[in-house]
Amino acid sequence: MTCRDVREDLPDLIRGHLSAELAGNVRAHLVGCPACSEALRSEEQFRALVQGYAPRFTAPPALRARIQVALRDAGRPPRMVWRARVRRHPWLTGVLVGAMAAVAVVWVGGAWLARDPVARLVSAAVDEHVEYVRETMHRPVPDAEELLRRVQSEAGFPLGPVFRGDAQAPLILATVTEVRGTRAVALVYRNGPERYTTLLLMPGADALIPAEDRLAIENFKPHHRVASSKHVLYWKQSDVAYLLVSDLDQSDLGAMFLKVRKPA
Amino acid sequence: MVEPQSDLPAAALNHLDGLYNLARWLVRDPAEAEDLVQEAYLHALRGAHQFQPGTNLRAWLFQILRNVFYTQYKRRKRDPVATDPEILDGIGADVYPDGDAARASGSADGTLRADLAAALERLPEEYRSVVLLADIEDFTMGEVAAIMKCPVGTVKSRLFRARAMLQEFLRDYLRDTPARPRGDAQDDPRFYEDRKPNP
Numbered sequence: 001m002t003c004r005d006v007r008e009d010l011p012d013l014i015r016g017h018l019s020a021e022l023a024g025n026v027r028a029h030l031v032g033c034p035a036c037s038e039a040l041r042s043e044e045q046f047r048a049l050v051q052g053y054a055p056r057f058t059a060p061p062a063l064r065a066r067i068q069v070a071l072r073d074a075g076r077p078p079r080m081v082w083r084a085r086v087r088r089h090p091w092l093t094g095v096l097v098g099a100m101a102a103v104a105v106v107w108v109g110g111a112w113l114a115r116d117p118v119a120r121l122v123s124a125a126v127d128e129h130v131e132y133v134r135e136t137m138h139r140p141v142p143d144a145e146e147l148l149r150r151v152q153s154e155a156g157f158p159l160g161p162v163f164r165g166d167a168q169a170p171l172i173l174a175t176v177t178e179v180r181g182t183r184a185v186a187l188v189y190r191n192g193p194e195r196y197t198t199l200l201l202m203p204g205a206d207a208l209i210p211a212e213d214r215l216a217i218e219n220f221k222p223h224h225r226v227a228s229s230k231h232v233l234y235w236k237q238s239d240v241a242y243l244l245v246s247d248l249d250q251s252d253l254g255a256m257f258l259k260v261r262k263p264a
Numbered sequence: 265m266v267e268p269q270s271d272l273p274a275a276a277l278n279h280l281d282g283l284y285n286l287a288r289w290l291v292r293d294p295a296e297a298e299d300l301v302q303e304a305y306l307h308a309l310r311g312a313h314q315f316q317p318g319t320n321l322r323a324w325l326f327q328i329l330r331n332v333f334y335t336q337y338k339r340r341k342r343d344p345v346a347t348d349p350e351i352l353d354g355i356g357a358d359v360y361p362d363g364d365a366a367r368a369s370g371s372a373d374g375t376l377r378a379d380l381a382a383a384l385e386r387l388p389e390e391y392r393s394v395v396l397l398a399d400i401e402d403f404t405m406g407e408v409a410a411i412m413k414c415p416v417g418t419v420k421s422r423l424f425r426a427r428a429m430l431q432e433f434l435r436d437y438l439r440d441t442p443a444r445p446r447g448d449a450q451d452d453p454r455f456y457e458d459r460k461p462n463p
Binding site for chain 1: 276277280281284285289295296297298299300301302303309332336377381396398404405423430431434437
């Protein structure tokens, strides 16, 4: 074996991944080759260093639980009994097809929502937004500091820094609410005539932000959807999940997002 | 590594920690890493019929994770760590799960861990992944090549270059290592280039 061959095989040699014969040949070469022996020593030393000292991250229990559920559902064996019965009684096919067609519409919608829990959340957030706009559109601008003080004391979870509103987007409502059974804080900003933005803050340690459909806004990439003609942004900061529902055009959405993402 | 297809979901969960560890090194932000791992598992479930029982499930899952990373993150040039101070803070906290005690105490182990973590962070992603897959996950060079979709020779070359860079970053810890002979052709990373991939 040449030094070149031996050096190529060193990484697999120290991991025990070489065949016995090849490992024997490499070791035979090493006995008579100080340079390759030194290369082996260096390789081993470095591997030990990385194995011993490189930080290793362990999957959080919440992630493990979520994936466990997904895998368990996927691992369920399909029910074969009905197939056998249909084979024995062909007339059942017609009945089954009719029934399945009727059920399909309901099932597909339900399955879609089950596979996409964010869709439910977004739908609920848009409903909240529409309701708040209806309630507050003629309301004068209140004292933002007083509103926030009150809502922070009632929230029941740490809100972190929040956007207090400004001349272009004054805060007109801050209230504790529930979004799909989760306690949340709703902040409503008026961006102009008939243009409002609702920001919902929820405890979000377990919230999963979908990896797809992200909107690049400066350095940030919140999840983005359009629902009922409203733009919806969904992201996480620390342990708080944020849902922003806005009547703004996409061109103005970024500026509003930045105001709430980086409050002064 | 034989895993009948019906046992695939249960077997797949055994590799969660390794996948999450690689995901953390790829995207750095804990929440993004969770998203990435979850997405990888969903891809694996959708493509379960493509998995051939008897082949290497672990390598297959890691390959999917990297594919998802490249298609959904890298392509969009996500690089949260360089820009988002919140994420930067998060990295420090997670690299030292026991707090800053080790660093503050100045213990040799704590300092080495910190410096090694920083050195790994400085490596290009392809180099860092090779080191993590080969040294932490203990994949063979052939498996790393399959996961990274590149020839084995390229993996060896990257591993060599990664080691050289880490040795440079960590030279204080490795100063006892005798200097390798200069002018040795095999010390040139090109030594491993242009080699035909292993069959």
